[in-house]
Amino acid sequence: MKAEPQFAFLDEGSKKEIRRATLKAVAIPGYQVPFASREMPMARGWGTGGLQLTCSLVGKDDVLKVIDQGADESVNAVSIKKLIRATTGIPVTERTEEASLIQSRHRIPEVPLTKDQILVLQVPMPEPLRKYEKKESVTKRLHAESEYSGAWLMLFEQIMKYGRTTTGADHPVLVNGRYVMAPSPIPRFDNPKMDHSEALILLGAGREKKIYAVPPYTEIRSLAFEDHPFEGEDFSGKSCRFCGATGVFLDELYIQETGMTEHQCNDTSHCADRLGRQEEKEVQHATI
């Protein structure tokens, strides 16, 4: 009854299947490849698509980083790292530069990724057209025919109603001039990081059973109109209260003691890195 533990949890047959779907996804950028998603020891909706990609890709020489909404120590990131560590024994890191495999929920790290890295994004809702078409059989046809007027109309209606587009995270993008794709709910701020990314970006939706990809150096355009250009979240005039960073995605905090709103880096390892370097400088400065 007691089974031998498997390297990276999944049996080898399953991994092979997932890698085959991944290769197809890389070959057709932005196209959602259906795959027979396995049940994982984590709940559906908690990153099982990303986790299956990670398990199918991870080898003994990999170094893994997992972030959840920007944080390395967030509940779910910790739980995923624990599982991969327990089943593979590979090292984990918080430093973006050190990782060969990065699994992330809803953020792309602030440090630019390189061609030696793979970014795996967890996807809750892979279908960008689902908001206006509930049937899978219909959205599949719409993609096949590049029939995206619904996606444009959605944005147009927002402009008519509110004077601007009101997408939050998951603002749809056009991949390689062909497929409209849900970039997973990364903030609009991160959309431009996908464009001509040096790293391979893989997106996995476990519950919806889809894998799709943005291969390196692929053109990614966020859907927008000429007279209403695409805009990321605005953090102008704001900086991190710890490391002072500007031009990064910031978390907003309400400080109870002062009743003031303050900001801090959302990418925690980037922030810690900057703080470390500042400290180093101070130390060096002090010894002189």
Place this chain on the structure above:
Amino acid sequence: MGYVAVKGGTDAIEASIDRLKYERLKGGEQVEVSAILSSMRLLIDQVMSEASLYSPELAALAIKQAEGSMEEAVFLLRAHRSTLPRLYYSETVEPERMGVERRISASFKDIPGGQLLGATHDYTHRLIDFSLLEESEKKRKQWLDQYEEELSALEKATGDGTYPKVVEYLREEGLFETFEPDNTEPDDVTKNVFQFPASRSERLQILTRGQTGAITALGYASLRGYGQVHPTVGEVRMGQLPITVPAHGGDGEDDSYYIGSVRATEVESFVPMPTKGPDGKQELRFEIGYGICYGQNETKAIAMSILDQCLEHPESDAPSHDEEFVLLHVDTVESTGFISHLKMPHYVTFQSKLDSVRNTRKGGDGHES
């Protein structure tokens, strides 16, 4: 104020897991796996059915680990399933060969072979039996010995435990359309993700591993009015199905190994449907809704038979006839997983939406407003 959202996550999680273990152990008494196996038959059946993994021992262990939570126990088994290599497909199981433990028909009183009530809660009054509070080992043993003695006397008189199917009887009368057996290899939904429209084999697989409550609710909705299916239960049978796998290297069709049997519930529901007769006149004919699941779980199997019939008729507008609506929402691991993911932090996505909401409250960028 510390950097709360960032550091300390690992320690907090460890503490939470310890707390969970404490909750399982603090009462001082534990149900052993063997006790679950011998006393929680129907719970085990339900867990195996929703997990689509037939192993009473593993199901009992999962129930112990999950503190009796259906959702968690099924989840454990499903995840365990993902670590196992798939070595064989069994040969086609013929339910006529079921070693029947219970078999009833709601359509006919006199069915060939007779009605066999077997073990069921159907005919009990649901009154709490307070005598179970003080059920002694001795009394149990006494009752068992006596019962088993009567049983062995009875069993000598009965046959091999197989019964003809009720539906055959009606088929002979021409009340059902006769179809050629469809021997297409079934599609395996656990190895290949299904596409819409789904094949019938895919539909049946999704339904049989569906959450009991979800299948029951949707079947009930159809029965009550959101659909057009009101069946008569032609036959419910529950018992042991023998499983065989083909022998490797064997060349003849007879080369197969018996690897054990699974207990299952099978239902065939009869649904009258209007059709056109040979002379173009409107007439009624029966169609069959099919339900089957691991273990004894008659409500689920009957509800499944209703949904099977519904999905054969996508022309109806009712949601129970819409295969995307039914098939994509009945899986317990998927539904409970996605509902529970709402407990995860949504700080970035919420910040992003907040940005949009604030911007619209500022009145847009002035182009149209």
